Amino acid sequence: MGITLPQVFSGITPAQYAILVDKASAAGLDLSGHSGTASKYGVEVAWNYAPELGELSIQCLKTPFFMSPEAVNAKVKSLVDGAVA
Numbered sequence: 001m002g003i004t005l006p007q008v009f010s011g012i013t014p015a016q017y018a019i020l021v022d023k024a025s026a027a028g029l030d031l032s033g034h035s036g037t038a039s040k041y042g043v044e045v046a047w048n049y050a051p052e053l054g055e056l057s058i059q060c061l062k063t064p065f066f067m068s069p070e071a072v073n074a075k076v077k078s079l080v081d082g083a084v085a
Helices: 014-026 069-084
Strands: 007-010 035-040 043-050 055-062
Touching (some): 014 069
């Protein structure tokens, strides 16, 4: 269950990406490096950060039956918005 289209965020500086990585870590997702996959509680996401473009792409790959992909996307958007504010 739960694959969505990637969410693409533009204008993400390396400093903002570092804040996002810290916030994701506090939420239990280890975003090590500029790309990869991470999972927790049945939610799996993939990400790719291109610092030279300032572009971050995050895609929900899997969700447990009790959580919608849209809920994961909303949480991701909130997390990114909070990191870049």
